[in-house]
Amino acid sequence: MTFQEDFLQLADHLLLLLHETAVFHEGTVELGSTLRRAWRLAAITRCRLDAAGKPHVLAVVGLGNVGKSTLVNALFEMELAPRRNGPCTAVPVEFRAASGWGLEVHYREEFSPRRVACKSLAEMHQCLNDVANDAKNANTRSIARIAVTLEHPLLRSDFVIADTPGFGAAQPGEAAGSHEKALLEYLNTHASQVFWVALADQGIGQREYAFYEQNLSAICDDVVVTGCEDWSESDSTRFTRRFSRVFGRRVPTFHFVSSTEKTGICELRGRIAQLADPTARVAIAAEALLQLSQDLGAWLAQYAQRELASTVPRWRPDSWQRFLAAPDCQGLRTSLVRHLE
Amino acid sequence: MNVTGSEARQASIARAMRIRELVASRDPKAAAVIDRALEHFQEGRFILTVLGKAKRGKSTLVNALLGRRDDLVAPIDKLPASSVISRFVWAEQPRATVFFRSRDRAAAGAAENIPFERIREFVTEEKNPNNVKQVETVEVAGPFPDFDHDLILVDTPGAGSIHEYHDALLHAFIPQSDVILFLVTARMPIDQDELELLQQVKAADIQKVVFAINKVDRAADGDIEEAVAHNRGLLAEAGISVERLHRISALRAFQADPQDSGLDDLCGELRALLTSHKGQLLEARLRARVSEVIGPVLKGLAIEVDGLGKTAEEIASQRRELVGHREKLSRQCSAAERHFVHRWSRAIDHFAQSISTAPEEVKIKLLEQVRGTAMVGLSRLHRELPSIIGETVDEYLRPHAQRMENGLQEACRELEGGYPALELGIGPVAIGRQHDRSILLGAVGAAATAAAGAGLVAAAQVATAASVAYVTTPSLVGALLTQLIGTSAGFLSTTSVPVAAPLWVALAGPIGWTMAGMGALALPFAWTMSKARQKHQLEQEVAKQVDRLFSFLRDERLPQLRKSAESILEGFRLHAEQELEQAESALNRLVDRAGDVADRESLEALLRELNLLVNEPERPGE
Numbered sequence: 001m002t003f004q005e006d007f008l009q010l011a012d013h014l015l016l017l018l019h020e021t022a023v024f025h026e027g028t029v030e031l032g033s034t035l036r037r038a039w040r041l042a043a044i045t046r047c048r049l050d051a052a053g054k055p056h057v058l059a060v061v062g063l064g065n066v067g068k069s070t071l072v073n074a075l076f077e078m079e080l081a082p083r084r085n086g087p088c089t090a091v092p093v094e095f096r097a098a099s100g101w102g103l104e105v106h107y108r109e110e111f112s113p114r115r116v117a118c119k120s121l122a123e124m125h126q127c128l129n130d131v132a133n134d135a136k137n138a139n140t141r142s143i144a145r146i147a148v149t150l151e152h153p154l155l156r157s158d159f160v161i162a163d164t165p166g167f168g169a170a171q172p173g174e175a176a177g178s179h180e181k182a183l184l185e186y187l188n189t190h191a192s193q194v195f196w197v198a199l200a201d202q203g204i205g206q207r208e209y210a211f212y213e214q215n216l217s218a219i220c221d222d223v224v225v226t227g228c229e230d231w232s233e234s235d236s237t238r239f240t241r242r243f244s245r246v247f248g249r250r251v252p253t254f255h256f257v258s259s260t261e262k263t264g265i266c267e268l269r270g271r272i273a274q275l276a277d278p279t280a281r282v283a284i285a286a287e288a289l290l291q292l293s294q295d296l297g298a299w300l301a302q303y304a305q306r307e308l309a310s311t312v313p314r315w316r317p318d319s320w321q322r323f324l325a326a327p328d329c330q331g332l333r334t335s336l337v338r339h340l341e
Numbered sequence: 342m343n344v345t346g347s348e349a350r351q352a353s354i355a356r357a358m359r360i361r362e363l364v365a366s367r368d369p370k371a372a373a374v375i376d377r378a379l380e381h382f383q384e385g386r387f388i389l390t391v392l393g394k395a396k397r398g399k400s401t402l403v404n405a406l407l408g409r410r411d412d413l414v415a416p417i418d419k420l421p422a423s424s425v426i427s428r429f430v431w432a433e434q435p436r437a438t439v440f441f442r443s444r445d446r447a448a449a450g451a452a453e454n455i456p457f458e459r460i461r462e463f464v465t466e467e468k469n470p471n472n473v474k475q476v477e478t479v480e481v482a483g484p485f486p487d488f489d490h491d492l493i494l495v496d497t498p499g500a501g502s503i504h505e506y507h508d509a510l511l512h513a514f515i516p517q518s519d520v521i522l523f524l525v526t527a528r529m530p531i532d533q534d535e536l537e538l539l540q541q542v543k544a545a546d547i548q549k550v551v552f553a554i555n556k557v558d559r560a561a562d563g564d565i566e567e568a569v570a571h572n573r574g575l576l577a578e579a580g581i582s583v584e585r586l587h588r589i590s591a592l593r594a595f596q597a598d599p600q601d602s603g604l605d606d607l608c609g610e611l612r613a614l615l616t617s618h619k620g621q622l623l624e625a626r627l628r629a630r631v632s633e634v635i636g637p638v639l640k641g642l643a644i645e646v647d648g649l650g651k652t653a654e655e656i657a658s659q660r661r662e663l664v665g666h667r668e669k670l671s672r673q674c675s676a677a678e679r680h681f682v683h684r685w686s687r688a689i690d691h692f693a694q695s696i697s698t699a700p701e702e703v704k705i706k707l708l709e710q711v712r713g714t715a716m717v718g719l720s721r722l723h724r725e726l727p728s729i730i731g732e733t734v735d736e737y738l739r740p741h742a743q744r745m746e747n748g749l750q751e752a753c754r755e756l757e758g759g760y761p762a763l764e765l766g767i768g769p770v771a772i773g774r775q776h777d778r779s780i781l782l783g784a785v786g787a788a789a790t791a792a793a794g795a796g797l798v799a800a801a802q803v804a805t806a807a808s809v810a811y812v813t814t815p816s817l818v819g820a821l822l823t824q825l826i827g828t829s830a831g832f833l834s835t836t837s838v839p840v841a842a843p844l845w846v847a848l849a850g851p852i853g854w855t856m857a858g859m860g861a862l863a864l865p866f867a868w869t870m871s872k873a874r875q876k877h878q879l880e881q882e883v884a885k886q887v888d889r890l891f892s893f894l895r896d897e898r899l900p901q902l903r904k905s906a907e908s909i910l911e912g913f914r915l916h917a918e919q920e921l922e923q924a925e926s927a928l929n930r931l932v933d934r935a936g937d938v939a940d941r942e943s944l945e946a947l948l949r950e951l952n953l954l955v956n957e958p959e960r961p962g963e
Contacts, residue, residue, distance in 0.1 A: 063532070064529075064530075064532055065528070065529050065530060065532075168532050168533045168534065169530075169532055169533070170530075170531050170532050170533050170535070170536045170575050199528075199529075200419070201396055201419075201528070202394075202395060202396045202529070203395060203396060203420055203421050203502065203503075204503060205394070205395060205501045205502055205503065205534065206501050206502065206503055206534075207501060207533065207534055209503055231419070235419050235420075238419075238420060238467075239419075239420060242420055242466070243503070246503050
């Protein structure tokens with residue numbers, strides 16, 4: 001078994017312990033609800049951990065026209081994604097690692113994609129345009145997603161970056177809402193991690209926040225603020241302070257970039273490289289789980305001192321015993337036990 | 342900035358001044374009335390509201406329109422800046438007043454005067470996050486260069502931001518505006534949030550929306566074209582007709598680079614709209630008031646001119662006739678007046694009776710809705726409750742209010758038709774009966790006349806514009822509600838509904854009173870309920886608001902409406918009295934100087950000029 005599999009097993013045991021004890025303490029409102037919350041957070045981390053070992057899709061998501069495609073282009077240092085001033089990207093466009101330029105068009109209700117090999121970036125663009133024009137005709141909705149293959153240091157065989165349609169854009173006519181629908185479908189079926197793109201000039205609005213709450217909170221750790229052309233350090237600090245208060249406890253990291261002046265792009269590539277590495281992803285998840293148990297342990301200790309009679313066990317006794325007997329995973333269990341004891 | 346067409350209005354003022362000059366020596370009282378009418382005319386304000394999502398450059402534009410070179414009065418920031426609504430008006434002395442919310446205090450909230458340097462402390466998200474200082478609105482007055490003296494410019498916090506109270510503020514303000522200037526940016530084509538905001542503007546029945554695409558200095562030409570195309574398509578689909586999408590750079594204008602800012606064009610359209618709409622109505626009102634007061638003077642003059650050719654005996658007999666008729670007239674009048682008062686009160690009684698069970702019925706309906714909402718839907722319900730309450734009350738009251746308004750109108754018509762007339766044997770002059778309805782109109786400021794041509798809501802606005810500084814009341818019930826709101830919301834507290842308001846309502850006929858009154862209604866609800874998230878709290882709040890609304894209607898507005906019958910009669914009597922007086926003094930003068938030819942010529946010239954001035958065709962385009 002790999003480290004990741006061992007770790008998953010351990011996380012399952014921890015979830016069980018948290019859940020059973022939460023039920024065990026249900027009568028004590030404060031304790032019960034805190035354990036439940038801890039359980040929910042641990043469950044998210046477990047999902048992350050599970051996803052960490054699998055092929056990873058990093059989706060660039062955001063309100064319409066905040067500069068998602070421009071950001072993707074800046075990251076790859078070439079004009080990959082088409083952009084214009086208006087709702088543009090209609091279906092998710094994936095960028096996959098391969099030895100040469102190419103295009104895969106995935107249709108709905110069709111198991112094999114249409115593959116086109118290209119010789120150059122220019123040819124790929126031409127193909128992309130053709131596909132887009134075709135799509136405008138009869139079977140617009142039948143394309144589920146488009147994959148562009150290329151060689152690029154940011155990409156790995158199991159790591160894909162995807163540009164997605166914007167949400168909240170007002171689209172005329174029959175197409176109304178089609179972008180948002182395509183985005184949600186993709187998020188639910190493919191995305192493992194999200195870069196949430198916001199425009200510096202605009203801040204974060206109600207609609208964006210509601211979308212985050214509903215669809216992104218479990219898979220997003222990063223907010224990329226684009227359009228920071230003339231931003232100073234203090235502007236960024238104020239932005240973070242102003243908008244992180246809507247996130248409650250799980251505040252994502254804010255990255256401030258300018259796609260046109262290439263500021264902050266290097267740092268963002270560093271972050272992507274970290275996410276692209278499965279070992280690093282597992283390590284991040286492990287770190288998160290340890291942090292969670294440490295925080296919970298500290299809280300429990302305080303709570304016990306304050307409220308709990310010495311006769312009442314902190315954990316449900318049989319669950320605790322079972323957790324102690326769980327197979328260890330590179331000393332992680334020992335650390336968890338130490339935190340939670 | 343000159344957007345209210347104050348130059349064109351100078352002509353109306355000059356005309357009224359000339360009439361005043363001509364009659365001053367003959368009738369000082371009439372001159373005084375014209376003075377007052379002019380004063381009111383000049384007090385008439387236009388409300389221009391700048392609306393848009395967060396970060397569209399609203400405050401920058403406001404600064405540019407004010408001709409400011411700093412952002413002291415309308416602070417600007419890289420992050421969404423404005424957290425409260427600010428109003429800007431012209432005044433000789435700079436003055437900034439912060440009005441605070443009054444939660445429990447009746448009537449107006451507290452107000453504090455501050456120097457411009459401190460405005461930032463109250464209006465920005467940075468210094469006043471989530472409006473913790475409970476600011477309701479800030480009014481800034483100053484000698485802003487080129488700023489119209491009759492304009493109220495309203496800067497609003499951006500809609501759709503994470504600070505949800507912004508929205509409540511905004512929606513309360515939309516219905517009060519004469520013209521809405523909707524700002525989008527070149528960088529962001531219209532999105533869902535903006536479409537929704539526009540729908541609200543549409544729902545508030547504000548026909549006058551001017552669009553501007555801001556920040557064109559920060560977008561490439563191609564990008565602007567794409568945005569324009571996108572926006573046009575969407576607006577057309579949303580059923581919002583827009584002739585022009587102005588391309589502006591508020592920033593350039595603010596940085597004193599007006600040539601490239603596109604602001605001149607924008608101001609041109611604003612001016613056209615403001616003057617063609619409310620400006621015309623204000624003018625119509627001035628005209629009617631002047632005509633009303635000049636009417637008796639003209640009749641007196643006519644009698645005098647006519648009588649100059651008559652013998653002393655003929656004149657003496659006419660004087661006797663006049664005195665005799667005067668007594669007869671007062672007897673007949675009192676019968677017509679009693680009848681009117683009876684009809685008037687009956688209409689109000691019926692209304693009061695028909696809504697006696699209303700509070701309970703409305704409450705039941707609303708509480709059903711609150712109880713039927715799942716816990717997860719509560720925050721949404723909480724948000725929508727003000728408009729739900731508004732709609733429910735509206736729906737319930739509408740038929741009853743319409744019946745009452747019909748009754749009141751009928752009473753007025755009967756009074757008009759049944760008022761005794763007096764025919765003197767002098768020229769073609771009838772005294773007493775008002776065939777041209779000018780008495781009725783006179784009593785109410787002639788708004789009803791204007792209403793026939795220019796939309797009832799606007800007419801109503803004019804009727805109240807003179808006495809109401811910020812809020813215009815579109816209808817009877819709207820007036821009731823505005824008064825109600827006035828007691829709970831500070832910035833509306835300056836509202837005073839003129840006693841004569843019901844008359845023009847009665848004359849203009851039942852009008853769409855839901856249009857603005859209900860929009861404004863959202864205000865106190867949204868605010869007092871901002872903390873009531875729990876279901877039972879919501880229920881209590883709903884019950885409280887409904888009770889308050891109806892008890893206000895019953896205990897304050899209806900008695901006031903009852904009393905206004907007296908002021909209508911007063912108007913009738915006064916006018917008849919004036920005409921008799923004029924006739925009498927004309928006859929008196931005739932006795933003194935019968936047959937004076939030189940005098941006759943100058944009198945005829947005066948009569949001609951006055952007639953010309955009073956009947957002068959209105960300005961083209963009206």
